[in-house]
Every structure is written in C-alpha cells, then in structure tokens.
Amino acid sequence: MAASKTVGDVLRAHGVSRRGFMKFCAATASMMALPPSMVSTVAAAIENARRPSVIWLPFQECTGCTEAITRSHTPTLEGLIFDSISLDYHHTLMAASGQRAEDAMMQAMEENYGNYLLLVDGSIPTEEFESHSCTNGHTHLSMLKDAATGAAAIVSVGTCAAYGGIPKANPNPTKARSVQDLITDKPIINVPGCPPVPTVLTGVLAHYLVFGTIPELDPYGRPMAFFGQNIHDRCYRRPFYERGQFAETFDDEGAKKGYCLYKLGCKGPITYNACATVRWNEGTSWPVQSGHGCLGCSEPDFWDKGSFYRPLSAAYWGDARTVGIGAAAGAAAGLAAAALARGKQKKAQQEEKA
Amino acid sequence: MSGLSGIGVKVESGAAAPDEIYANTLPLLHEIRHALARLVESGEPTVIDIQSIPMGPGDMNRLMDALGEGEVRAEFEALGKTVIRESRYGGVWIIEHLNGSGGVAGRFIEITWVPSLLQAQREDVEAGLEALADALAAAGN
Numbered sequence: 001m002a003a004s005k006t007v008g009d010v011l012r013a014h015g016v017s018r019r020g021f022m023k024f025c026a027a028t029a030s031m032m033a034l035p036p037s038m039v040s041t042v043a044a045a046i047e048n049a050r051r052p053s054v055i056w057l058p059f060q061e062c063t064g065c066t067e068a069i070t071r072s073h074t075p076t077l078e079g080l081i082f083d084s085i086s087l088d089y090h091h092t093l094m095a096a097s098g099q100r101a102e103d104a105m106m107q108a109m110e111e112n113y114g115n116y117l118l119l120v121d122g123s124i125p126t127e128e129f130e131s132h133s134c135t136n137g138h139t140h141l142s143m144l145k146d147a148a149t150g151a152a153a154i155v156s157v158g159t160c161a162a163y164g165g166i167p168k169a170n171p172n173p174t175k176a177r178s179v180q181d182l183i184t185d186k187p188i189i190n191v192p193g194c195p196p197v198p199t200v201l202t203g204v205l206a207h208y209l210v211f212g213t214i215p216e217l218d219p220y221g222r223p224m225a226f227f228g229q230n231i232h233d234r235c236y237r238r239p240f241y242e243r244g245q246f247a248e249t250f251d252d253e254g255a256k257k258g259y260c261l262y263k264l265g266c267k268g269p270i271t272y273n274a275c276a277t278v279r280w281n282e283g284t285s286w287p288v289q290s291g292h293g294c295l296g297c298s299e300p301d302f303w304d305k306g307s308f309y310r311p312l313s314a315a316y317w318g319d320a321r322t323v324g325i326g327a328a329a330g331a332a333a334g335l336a337a338a339a340l341a342r343g344k345q346k347k348a349q350q351e352e353k354a
Numbered sequence: 355m356s357g358l359s360g361i362g363v364k365v366e367s368g369a370a371a372p373d374e375i376y377a378n379t380l381p382l383l384h385e386i387r388h389a390l391a392r393l394v395e396s397g398e399p400t401v402i403d404i405q406s407i408p409m410g411p412g413d414m415n416r417l418m419d420a421l422g423e424g425e426v427r428a429e430f431e432a433l434g435k436t437v438i439r440e441s442r443y444g445g446v447w448i449i450e451h452l453n454g455s456g457g458v459a460g461r462f463i464e465i466t467w468v469p470s471l472l473q474a475q476r477e478d479v480e481a482g483l484e485a486l487a488d489a490l491a492a493a494g495n
Binding site: 016017018019020022023024026027030033035036037039234235236237238258276277278282283289 | 378401402403405406407408409410411413430432433436451453457458459460462470471475476477478
C-alpha cells in the first residue's frame, strides 16, 4: 500500500532532481526550526523515511484549522510534505463519503495498528453532552478512544483539541474537554493556535517523518522548537518596548510608527508560538505586524483571560496607570525568559544532533 | 450593491513611509562579517536562515539593500524557482527558494566560496551519464 513507499520514492515519482531534493530538505529543516547545518542529516533521513499512515478526526471544531493548513498549500514544498504522508482519513478532505469513508478509516486503522499517527482537531463533548457531537452515529468521545488505541502518537491540532479552546470557554455548555484530558496512555503533541500556524503543523509532521519520534515538548505538550520562545521576545517591535515607546490607541502616531502594542492589550509577553518568525500567508505578515496585539490563542483558556484589549499589567493589578511599571518589570522578566528559552532550544538542537 | 464594491474604502496615500528602524539589520550584518572572517581564516562556511529571524516591515529590504548586488547571479527550476546571487561582498551569497506560486519558501545567506546548490549533484550526474549512454545507444552509436 501507499504507506510502504519511502519519501524518496515519492519525490522521485514527482521527477524531483537531487538539487530539488536538497532544496526541499533545506526548506524542511527551516520548517522544523533546525539549524541549516542539519540539512544533510534531514536529507539522509528523508531519503529512507517510510510514509506514515495518518488519520485525521475533526470533532467539535469550526474547520478553521483544516482551512488554514490546506489554504497554505503551495504546489511544491509544503505540498510535498503532505504527499509524503498517507492521509487515509479526513472526512472534510477525502473524496469518499458515508460508509465508504468510514470503511477506509477502519481499514487504515487495522492495517497500521500501533503505527499510525492520529491527528485531532476540535474538542470533545463529555458526560450528558457526549451525544452533542457525532459522526455516522458514533459520538466523538467513542471515536477518539477507539482511534487512540492503535495510534503510535496523537497530534492535537489547534487550541480546541489541545486545551478545549473556544467550546470549553466559560460556561462550557457541552462540558468540552481536550484530547489530553481524555487520553493519558499515548504520546500527545499539542499544536495549539486558533488556528495553528500551518508551517508549525507541517514542521511537526516533517519531524515525525524524518526522525520517527515526537519532538521535545514543553510543559504544555507543545514542540519546543516552535513554542520554546515567547512572542514578545521574538517580536520585531521589541526595541520599542525596551525604549518605552507604545501605541496608546489603534490610530495614534505611535500606532502609525509601529510602536509596541503592549498598552493595547498585546498578550505577546505571555504567549509562546512561532508567529513572530514563521508568520502567515507564506511569511507575508502576522497579527502584530498588521497592527493588532497578540490574542494569546496558543495558550490554554485564552478566551477566558479577560479582554483582549486590556494591558497585561492592568489585568493583574487592576489599574491601567501601573502599565508603565508593568512594562519595566516585564522587560527584565522577558530578558530572563528569553535567555532560558534560548538555552532550552540549544539543548533541543544538541539532542537532535545526537 | 453587495460584495466588496459595496464597502466604503478610504485610501490614504501620499504620506511618507514611517522611517522607523527596527534595529534588526545591523546585528545580522555583524553576524555576516564574523562568518566572512571565519571563511577567510579557516575556510569554514556558514549558512544563516533569515526566515527564522524576526524582521520588521522593511528590515528585509534594508538588509538586501545593504548587501547589494555582486557579479554572479544564477537561477534554476526545481520545485519552483531558486535564485542564487552573490552580494557586493564576495563570498556572501543570497539564496531564495521560491515555491510554485512565486512565494518565498526559504531564504538563506550562505557565506562560502561557492554555494553547494550551484554545483552539479553527484546523483544527477550519474543519472545524466546513464541517460546520455542510453541516447547514444538508441541512435546506434
């Protein structure tokens, strides 16, 4: 079956030359946040990597995660990463429907039992609300438990699958829970974000493809390579923060000059994600570059942390006038956090080499 | 009227672009200078993945302006176009991998004598040798 092919076979079938292959590996290493010196290692691993079977189950979600990832597809590099996996079930994307689609999923699960990668987006209603989210007559809770049994690892795609997300927001009308709340005996990689950065998901798949392992994770189950540093430390507006230059409103002179958005509620200092470097829409821009503060969408319970437009310092101390003090304290804490994160990333890279 | 044409849009133009410096270009130029010195002294090449560095709007343009254009420029088509050009500083190469729709899939600065992607790749040469031999055999030579 398709999964028995190596990634090298797939690339050769696409007529990719060695030069093209090395270009693919350079872009893949970049996607995985590996240093350029790792390109030859990536090339050697990709050449012989077997295509993993992937089953993608969408649960209580808005399809935004799938949209973000499929819309990011370009006909070449990132697309080839997806060609390099055997996506055996995704009910939004697959041509088959109804019973045939379900049969395809069961067949893939049986043939690859213990080895397939399970991707989940969306949270899962539980208890008396379990039946509020079903596919083909099966509750999503039962589908998750069945599919998780034979999975080698699970990737929770988006904040809803990773932490419950918007469905779990107060008052959590369906008693929604995250994948890691319900499955505790499998390795789980959380790729949060509302939606997640497409390149980050591609990078996680590439890591699994190349190394056959799950990447090093932070305490929230997120890959360190992409979530090891916070938005604030990697923000190009950081120099304005250091100089105490802030936008006070969304249309003042400070905003026009691109000053720091801290006072407008930016959650960059408490948010870990790769937006500031990887960006969106083929690296075109990201929310802060567009003039809006970070919402912190890759953090647990981001929807219940108060107004998106309330400065972090005001949220904690209840007085917006203290924001200046907060900014000064934040700068010192930010530098320490940056040093710690850099140390962790270096350690991750060294372990990768080993 | 519906659709985008029904939305009033005010276009502001004529204003000078903000002349703010995000301070991310200069450190990179110093990093390149150190790498160039390493190449000269020990022959050790360096590759910098500039897509992974936080850059403000205009920072990339400032960096490219600072590096300028050198004597060599090459392009190849493999999974989309790749442009390799030497900067005004010998040994500092800018490599841009574009995807099929023209977007930048990877952007690197390589500090080396010759970027490895410019050289013919052994696997392609071996395949070429076989193909040429087959072509000659098919032509009865």
